[in-house]
Amino acid sequence: MNDVPSTMRGAWLTGHGDLDKLEIREDIPVPLPGPNDVLVRVAAAGVNNTDINTRIAWYSKNEGASEDASWSGQPLTFPRIQGIDVCGHIIAVGREVNANRIGERILIEPCLREANGKKLDQPWFFGSECDGGFAEFTVVATRHAYKIDSDLSDVDLASFPCSYSTAENMLSRSNVKAGERVLVTGASGGVGSAAVQLAKARGAKVWAVTTPAKSEALIQLGADETISRETDLIATPGANSLDVVIDLVAGDKWPQFIDVLRPGGRYAVAGAIAGPIVELDVRTLYLKDLSLFGCTILDPGVFSNLIKRIEDGDIRPIVAHTFALEEIREAQSLFLKKQHVGKIVLKV
Secondary structure (H helix, E strand, C coil): CCCCCCEEEEEEECCCCCHHHEEEEEEEECCCCCCCEEEEEEEEEEECHHHHHHHCCCCCCCCCCCCCCCCCCCCCCCCECCCCEEEEEEEEECCCCCHHHCCCEEEECCEEEEECCEEEEEEEEECCCECCCCECEEEEEHHHEEECCCCCCHHHHHCCHHHHHHHHHHHHHCCCCCCCEEEECCCCCHHHHHHHHHHHHCCCEEEEEECHHHHHHHHHHCCCEEEECCCCCHHHHHCCCEEEEEECCCCCCHHHHHHCEEEEEEEEECCCCCCCCCCCCHHHHHHCCCEEEECCCCCCCHHHHHHHHHHHCCCCCCEEEEEEHHHHHHHHHHHHHCCCCCEEEEEC
C-alpha cells in the first residue's frame, strides 16, 4: 500500500438534517483493510433514496428523534461517508485475502453480513451502518466485493448494485414467474425501472405505474403497459387481475394495490415514498389468501444472480444524470425533484 495516500477526498455526512450536513473534505483518512477486507479505489457511486432518507432521519419511527434513524434501527455515528452503490477497483487486500484479487473491477454488494472485521448478527448496509463509497477509497469484506466482467463504463455499473439488487430481491421473494402479470409502482425510479427490466427478463407481463411524461421511456425498458398514477386501478387493470404487485410507494392508494391482486396473489414492498402509513382491511388479506413480503435484507444468491444478468446483457443501465463527487448537493437536489428516469451517479 505504499502508493496509497494517507488522506482522501470525500463527502462527509456530519449529522441528520438538510443538505448543509454534507461536507466535501480533502483530509479524510484513507481506511485500512482488515485481514478479510479489500481496499477499493472508487470509480463511481450512485445516488439513492436511502442517502436522503438517512440524512433526514426518515427511517426513525419516533418523530423528531434520530436514535433509530438507520436501516437497522440503530443510531448512526458521525461523520459518516454514505454511498451504497459502488463500482471500483481493488488496489490492496488484507492478509487473509488472495493477492490475485488486486486489480479486479468490482461491484459492492449493498447488504453486508460481514463488516469491520466481524460477522454480523443483523446485516448492515454499506454507507449506512459503516462508511460507503462517496469518497476516493473504501473498504469492504472480500466476500461482498464481486468481480464484474463487462464492457459497460464505471458510471453505468455504479447504477446497478442497490436498485437492481433490491428489485431482484423483491421478484425473488414474491417468486415472479414467466407469464405472470406484475404491477410495478414508482416505475420510473431506480428500483422501479430495475424491476421492470428484471420482471421482463423472467418472462412476466409488466404494468408500470408512472407519469405520462415517462411512459414511453418505460415502454422502451420493457413495460407492456403503463398506467398513470392518477388511474383508478380497480378500473384498469381491474380488481383481482394481477399475480404480483411490486410496490415502492405505499401511500393513500395502497388499498388498491391489494384489491388488484388475484386470490393467492403476492405483494412485495421495499419503499414508501408516498407515505408509510396505510389502511388494510384484514379481511381482504385472509379471504384472498394473499402473501405479503417486506423486502430489505437480500436473500443469498440475489447479488450473484444480478452480476450474471449484467454480464449476460439481460439488463441495461439507465443513467439519467452524472455529477462530480463535489456536486453531491446538486445531485441530491435534482434527485428529489423526481423528474428523471433511472439513476443519478457521482463520478469519483
